Amino acid sequence: MIPNDLILKCFEEHENVLNKTKMLAPVIEEAAALCAHTLQSGNKILVCGNGGSAADSQHIAAEFVGRYHNERKSLPAIALTTDSSILTAVGNDYDFDRVFSRQVSGLGVSGDLLWAISTSGNSKNVNEALKTARSKGLKTIGFTGHEGGLMKSLCDVAIVVPADVTARIQEMHILCAHIICQIIDDMEW
Numbered sequence: 001m002i003p004n005d006l007i008l009k010c011f012e013e014h015e016n017v018l019n020k021t022k023m024l025a026p027v028i029e030e031a032a033a034l035c036a037h038t039l040q041s042g043n044k045i046l047v048c049g050n051g052g053s054a055a056d057s058q059h060i061a062a063e064f065v066g067r068y069h070n071e072r073k074s075l076p077a078i079a080l081t082t083d084s085s086i087l088t089a090v091g092n093d094y095d096f097d098r099v100f101s102r103q104v105s106g107l108g109v110s111g112d113l114l115w116a117i118s119t120s121g122n123s124k125n126v127n128e129a130l131k132t133a134r135s136k137g138l139k140t141i142g143f144t145g146h147e148g149g150l151m152k153s154l155c156d157v158a159i160v161v162p163a164d165v166t167a168r169i170q171e172m173h174i175l176c177a178h179i180i181c182q183i184i185d186d187m188e189w
Protein backbone atom coordinates (compact mmCIF):
# COMPACT_ATOMS: atom_id res chain seq x y z
CA MET A 1 0.00 0.00 0.00
CA ILE A 2 1.51 3.32 -1.06
CA PRO A 3 1.29 5.90 1.75
CA ASN A 4 -0.44 8.52 -0.38
CA ASP A 5 -0.72 10.97 2.53
CA LEU A 6 3.00 10.89 3.01
CA ILE A 7 3.64 11.55 -0.67
CA LEU A 8 1.26 14.50 -0.71
CA LYS A 9 2.77 15.83 2.53
CA CYS A 10 6.24 15.81 0.96
CA PHE A 11 4.98 17.68 -2.11
CA GLU A 12 3.20 20.22 0.07
CA GLU A 13 6.23 20.74 2.30
CA HIS A 14 8.39 21.19 -0.78
CA GLU A 15 5.95 23.69 -2.27
CA ASN A 16 5.76 25.71 0.96
CA VAL A 17 9.52 25.88 1.30
CA LEU A 18 9.88 26.71 -2.39
CA ASN A 19 7.52 29.68 -2.02
CA LYS A 20 9.51 31.03 0.91
CA THR A 21 12.83 30.40 -0.83
CA LYS A 22 11.81 32.69 -3.72
CA MET A 23 12.47 35.58 -1.33
CA LEU A 24 16.15 34.69 -1.49
CA ALA A 25 16.42 35.81 -5.14
CA PRO A 26 18.63 38.85 -4.31
CA VAL A 27 21.03 36.68 -2.28
CA ILE A 28 21.16 34.08 -5.08
CA GLU A 29 22.11 36.93 -7.41
CA GLU A 30 24.90 37.99 -5.02
CA ALA A 31 26.22 34.43 -4.86
CA ALA A 32 26.19 34.17 -8.66
CA ALA A 33 28.07 37.48 -8.92
CA LEU A 34 30.72 36.19 -6.52
CA CYS A 35 31.13 32.98 -8.55
CA ALA A 36 31.33 34.99 -11.77
CA HIS A 37 33.93 37.38 -10.33
CA THR A 38 36.03 34.45 -9.07
CA LEU A 39 36.02 32.66 -12.42
CA GLN A 40 36.53 35.84 -14.49
CA SER A 41 39.59 36.63 -12.36
CA GLY A 42 41.11 33.26 -13.27
CA ASN A 43 40.47 31.78 -9.84
CA LYS A 44 38.68 28.56 -8.91
CA ILE A 45 35.73 27.36 -6.86
CA LEU A 46 36.09 24.69 -4.15
CA VAL A 47 32.92 22.96 -2.94
CA CYS A 48 32.30 20.86 0.19
CA GLY A 49 29.57 19.30 2.33
CA ASN A 50 28.59 16.04 4.04
CA GLY A 51 26.18 13.28 2.98
CA GLY A 52 23.61 14.59 0.50
CA SER A 53 25.55 17.85 0.43
CA ALA A 54 28.70 15.93 -0.56
CA ALA A 55 26.73 14.68 -3.55
CA ASP A 56 25.63 18.27 -4.25
CA SER A 57 29.27 19.41 -4.06
CA GLN A 58 30.24 16.94 -6.78
CA HIS A 59 27.19 17.81 -8.83
CA ILE A 60 28.02 21.54 -8.69
CA ALA A 61 31.71 21.06 -9.57
CA ALA A 62 30.64 18.93 -12.54
CA GLU A 63 28.36 21.70 -13.83
CA PHE A 64 31.35 24.07 -13.97
CA VAL A 65 34.06 21.73 -15.25
CA GLY A 66 31.74 20.06 -17.73
CA ARG A 67 28.85 22.30 -18.66
CA TYR A 68 25.44 23.15 -17.29
CA HIS A 69 23.53 23.74 -20.51
CA ASN A 70 25.35 25.97 -22.97
CA GLU A 71 28.49 25.03 -24.85
CA ARG A 72 31.33 27.08 -23.28
CA LYS A 73 34.87 26.60 -22.00
CA SER A 74 35.49 24.46 -18.93
CA LEU A 75 35.45 26.46 -15.69
CA PRO A 76 37.63 25.48 -12.71
CA ALA A 77 35.83 23.91 -9.76
CA ILE A 78 36.87 21.10 -7.40
CA ALA A 79 34.67 19.08 -5.04
CA LEU A 80 36.58 18.38 -1.81
CA THR A 81 34.43 15.30 -1.21
CA THR A 82 35.70 12.89 -3.84
CA ASP A 83 39.26 11.79 -3.07
CA SER A 84 38.88 8.81 -0.72
CA SER A 85 42.62 8.67 -0.06
CA ILE A 86 42.74 12.29 1.10
CA LEU A 87 39.52 11.94 3.10
CA THR A 88 40.66 8.77 4.88
CA ALA A 89 44.27 9.90 5.44
CA VAL A 90 43.30 13.27 6.89
CA GLY A 91 40.38 11.75 8.82
CA ASN A 92 42.61 9.02 10.20
CA ASP A 93 45.85 10.91 10.82
CA TYR A 94 44.39 14.24 11.94
CA ASP A 95 40.66 14.44 12.56
CA PHE A 96 37.44 14.17 10.55
CA ASP A 97 36.86 17.84 11.38
CA ARG A 98 39.84 18.64 9.17
CA VAL A 99 39.02 16.65 6.02
CA PHE A 100 37.96 19.78 4.13
CA SER A 101 40.06 22.47 5.82
CA ARG A 102 43.26 20.56 5.04
CA GLN A 103 42.33 20.56 1.36
CA VAL A 104 41.53 24.27 1.48
CA SER A 105 45.02 24.77 2.97
CA GLY A 106 46.68 22.82 0.20
CA LEU A 107 44.60 23.83 -2.81
CA GLY A 108 43.10 27.23 -2.03
CA VAL A 109 44.75 30.53 -2.92
CA SER A 110 43.67 34.09 -2.25
CA GLY A 111 40.92 35.04 -4.70
CA ASP A 112 39.48 31.52 -4.88
CA LEU A 113 36.00 30.84 -3.58
CA LEU A 114 34.87 28.19 -1.09
CA TRP A 115 31.23 27.17 -1.59
CA ALA A 116 30.25 25.32 1.59
CA ILE A 117 27.02 23.38 2.08
CA SER A 118 25.51 22.37 5.43
CA THR A 119 21.78 22.16 6.09
CA SER A 120 22.31 22.65 9.84
CA GLY A 121 25.10 25.16 9.37
CA ASN A 122 26.87 23.37 12.19
CA SER A 123 28.97 20.62 10.59
CA LYS A 124 32.39 21.11 12.11
CA ASN A 125 34.41 19.97 9.11
CA VAL A 126 32.54 22.41 6.87
CA ASN A 127 32.92 25.33 9.27
CA GLU A 128 36.64 24.56 9.79
CA ALA A 129 37.02 24.76 6.00
CA LEU A 130 35.30 28.16 6.00
CA LYS A 131 37.60 29.44 8.76
CA THR A 132 40.70 28.28 6.87
CA ALA A 133 39.35 29.80 3.65
CA ARG A 134 38.86 33.17 5.29
CA SER A 135 42.32 33.10 6.86
CA LYS A 136 43.82 32.50 3.40
CA GLY A 137 41.88 35.26 1.61
CA LEU A 138 39.32 33.08 -0.16
CA LYS A 139 35.78 34.36 -0.59
CA THR A 140 33.03 32.21 0.95
CA ILE A 141 29.49 31.23 0.02
CA GLY A 142 27.39 29.16 2.45
CA PHE A 143 24.30 27.15 1.59
CA THR A 144 22.46 26.34 4.79
CA GLY A 145 19.03 26.12 6.48
CA HIS A 146 17.38 26.52 9.89
CA GLU A 147 18.77 29.78 11.28
CA GLY A 148 22.07 29.41 9.43
CA GLY A 149 23.98 27.95 12.38
CA LEU A 150 27.59 28.98 12.91
CA MET A 151 28.12 28.85 9.14
CA LYS A 152 26.17 32.04 8.56
CA SER A 153 28.75 34.19 10.33
CA LEU A 154 31.61 32.64 8.32
CA CYS A 155 30.29 33.48 4.84
CA ASP A 156 30.48 36.51 2.56
CA VAL A 157 27.15 35.39 1.10
CA ALA A 158 24.84 32.98 2.96
CA ILE A 159 21.80 31.36 1.39
CA VAL A 160 19.73 30.33 4.40
CA VAL A 161 16.75 28.24 3.27
CA PRO A 162 13.84 29.02 5.63
CA ALA A 163 13.08 25.41 6.63
CA ASP A 164 13.97 22.84 9.29
CA VAL A 165 13.69 19.54 7.39
CA THR A 166 17.05 18.45 5.97
CA ALA A 167 15.63 16.92 2.78
CA ARG A 168 13.55 20.02 1.95
CA ILE A 169 16.56 22.28 2.57
CA GLN A 170 18.70 20.10 0.27
CA GLU A 171 16.04 20.30 -2.45
CA MET A 172 16.20 24.10 -2.36
CA HIS A 173 20.01 24.01 -2.32
CA ILE A 174 20.26 22.16 -5.60
CA LEU A 175 17.61 24.44 -7.14
CA CYS A 176 19.56 27.54 -6.07
CA ALA A 177 22.79 25.94 -7.33
CA HIS A 178 21.21 25.26 -10.72
CA ILE A 179 20.01 28.87 -10.95
CA ILE A 180 23.56 30.07 -10.24
CA CYS A 181 24.93 27.67 -12.87
CA GLN A 182 22.39 29.01 -15.37
CA ILE A 183 23.47 32.62 -14.66
CA ILE A 184 27.15 31.66 -15.11
CA ASP A 185 26.39 29.69 -18.28
CA ASP A 186 24.59 32.65 -19.83
CA MET A 187 27.69 34.89 -19.46
CA GLU A 188 30.38 35.41 -22.10
CA TRP A 189 33.29 33.01 -21.64
Ligand SMILES: O=C(CO)[C@@H](O)[C@H](O)[C@H](O)[C@H](O)COP(=O)(O)O
Pocket residue numbers: 050051052053117118119120121122123126166167170
Ligand atom coordinates in the same frame (compact mmCIF):
# COMPACT_ATOMS: atom_id res chain seq x y z
O1 LIG B 1 21.08 13.51 2.65
C1 LIG B 1 20.90 13.43 3.84
C2 LIG B 1 19.54 13.67 4.38
O2 LIG B 1 18.64 14.02 3.34
C3 LIG B 1 22.01 13.08 4.81
O3 LIG B 1 22.96 12.27 4.15
C4 LIG B 1 22.70 14.35 5.34
O4 LIG B 1 23.29 15.04 4.27
C5 LIG B 1 23.75 13.99 6.40
O5 LIG B 1 23.08 13.56 7.54
C6 LIG B 1 24.70 15.14 6.76
O6 LIG B 1 25.70 14.67 7.62
C7 LIG B 1 24.01 16.36 7.37
O7 LIG B 1 24.96 17.39 7.59
P1 LIG B 1 24.62 18.93 7.50
O8 LIG B 1 23.77 19.17 6.29
O9 LIG B 1 23.91 19.32 8.76
O10 LIG B 1 25.96 19.63 7.40
Ligand SMILES: [Zn+2]
Pocket residue numbers: 052167170
Ligand atom coordinates in the same frame (compact mmCIF):
# COMPACT_ATOMS: atom_id res chain seq x y z
ZN1 LIG C 1 19.30 13.21 1.31
